[in-house]
Amino acid sequence: MPHYNGLPVPTDGTPVRMESGRCIVSDSPIVPFIEGDGCGRDIWKASKAVIDAAVERAYSGDRRIVWYEVFAGEKAHDRFGEWLPADTIDAIRALRVAIKGPLTTPVGGGIRSLNVALRQILSLYSCVRPVKWYPGVPSPMRDPGKLNIVIFRENTEDVYAGVEWECGTKEAGQVIEFLNGRMGRSIRTDSGIGIKPVSVTGSKRLVRAALQYAQDNGRSSVTLVHKGNIMKFTEGAFRDWGYEVATEEFRDRCVTEAELWESGGGGVAPNGKILIKDRIADAMFQQVLLRPAEYEVVATTNLNGDYLSDACAAQVGGLGLAPGANIGDDYAVFEATHGTAPKYADKDMINPSSVILSGVMMLEHLGWKEAARLIERGMTGAIAAKTVTYDLHRQMAGATKVGCSQFGAAVIRHMG
Ligand code: NAP
Numbered sequence: 001m002p003h004y005n006g007l008p009v010p011t012d013g014t015p016v017r018m019e020s021g022r023c024i025v026s027d028s029p030i031v032p033f034i035e036g037d038g039c040g041r042d043i044w045k046a047s048k049a050v051i052d053a054a055v056e057r058a059y060s061g062d063r064r065i066v067w068y069e070v071f072a073g074e075k076a077h078d079r080f081g082e083w084l085p086a087d088t089i090d091a092i093r094a095l096r097v098a099i100k101g102p103l104t105t106p107v108g109g110g111i112r113s114l115n116v117a118l119r120q121i122l123s124l125y126s127c128v129r130p131v132k133w134y135p136g137v138p139s140p141m142r143d144p145g146k147l148n149i150v151i152f153r154e155n156t157e158d159v160y161a162g163v164e165w166e167c168g169t170k171e172a173g174q175v176i177e178f179l180n181g182r183m184g185r186s187i188r189t190d191s192g193i194g195i196k197p198v199s200v201t202g203s204k205r206l207v208r209a210a211l212q213y214a215q216d217n218g219r220s221s222v223t224l225v226h227k228g229n230i231m232k233f234t235e236g237a238f239r240d241w242g243y244e245v246a247t248e249e250f251r252d253r254c255v256t257e258a259e260l261w262e263s264g265g266g267g268v269a270p271n272g273k274i275l276i277k278d279r280i281a282d283a284m285f286q287q288v289l290l291r292p293a294e295y296e297v298v299a300t301t302n303l304n305g306d307y308l309s310d311a312c313a314a315q316v317g318g319l320g321l322a323p324g325a326n327i328g329d330d331y332a333v334f335e336a337t338h339g340t341a342p343k344y345a346d347k348d349m350i351n352p353s354s355v356i357l358s359g360v361m362m363l364e365h366l367g368w369k370e371a372a373r374l375i376e377r378g379m380t381g382a383i384a385a386k387t388v389t390y391d392l393h394r395q396m397a398g399a400t401k402v403g404c405s406q407f408g409a410a411v412i413r414h415m416g
Contacts, residue, residue, distance in 0.1 A: 092331055223297070336355045
């Protein structure tokens, strides 16, 4: 077995393989993990214990995950002088499926964001964020259980492509000169400039993944969220290309909202077909508050998805409970959606649910659904028993406040 970052790959497990777009998983897959910075250290310990316990119980010891540490962020910088070593990327390439805690984005020169870099280097083009309410979790909504959606956020393009120039630089000046002199624009010369690329390739593969997910998981609608009324050739084009994928590649399995209205139908697609609709982003923020039950799967561009997924997470209990996955054709990296919350680092206080639930997504991706269900049962049980970390405790009457590791232990106890 090879070494990455100076550590040998464990010999008591086997790498996950991909065949025709499907994961081939042995009973002891090797899964690389990045512990994460700040609160990530506490969260990872608690989450690993929960995932291991669920696998052990679900398969009576016949299956286990062989964990393999890879490095990014502060730990990598301290050990190797690099924020994101090439070996870490190579290890994920070789082993296919990884999980990570939150990483500090180094301020100043160098890599702009480690998370964005990982997504772009490994072409993890779908950022998948399921948002659903667990009974008992405090929420600002009257009926939080009505929101149960999965957001597919395009992960490699849009204003996250990192094509921007600072105000006053030679490069910004050159771009402004080109736009004003050659393209007939009148951009103020004291502007910073950012470019928003949205491609056919990036848009179609994201919408395809969302449609495939809806089909595989019996979801009855996919909504394309865009700001095409203002940004016609990026956001508007995303919507048009999305409809093209639906009507050309999923024709017999979907119906568009326009087709439904033309045929006099109501708001529900017939015969188990998937309803394809689109909403302008600002209206969608209202819709998830006022008519959440009408949305099941959302496909959207990068920045819209970033805002929308955090807003939806707030409706069902906040970032501490929001899992995420970055999935491409060849690799998948599961991760917390929150940051490193540095003020809670090493205090064993923070809520580990985001990484635990990212573990649920990872187990589903590996096809280990029984273990995934056990974790969900444990989490629901712990919250129903009002055994919660500080963030939920401050909003719940009569709850018992526990630390990060104790919450993990409560999840394990409630798996049954
Ligand atoms: P943050 O780390 O997400 O923390 C902001 C606040 O959110 C915390 O102070 C806490 O609120 C709450 N929170 C976050 N995680 C929580 C959890 N697990 N349980 C309970 N509450 C939680 O955001 P930030 O302070 O803006 O960012 C810190 C660093 O993280 C930055 O370097 C940023 O670049 C990085 N970051 C990384 C990722 C990633 O790795 N995917 C994502 C976002 C940000 P209260 O104080 O109210 O308790």
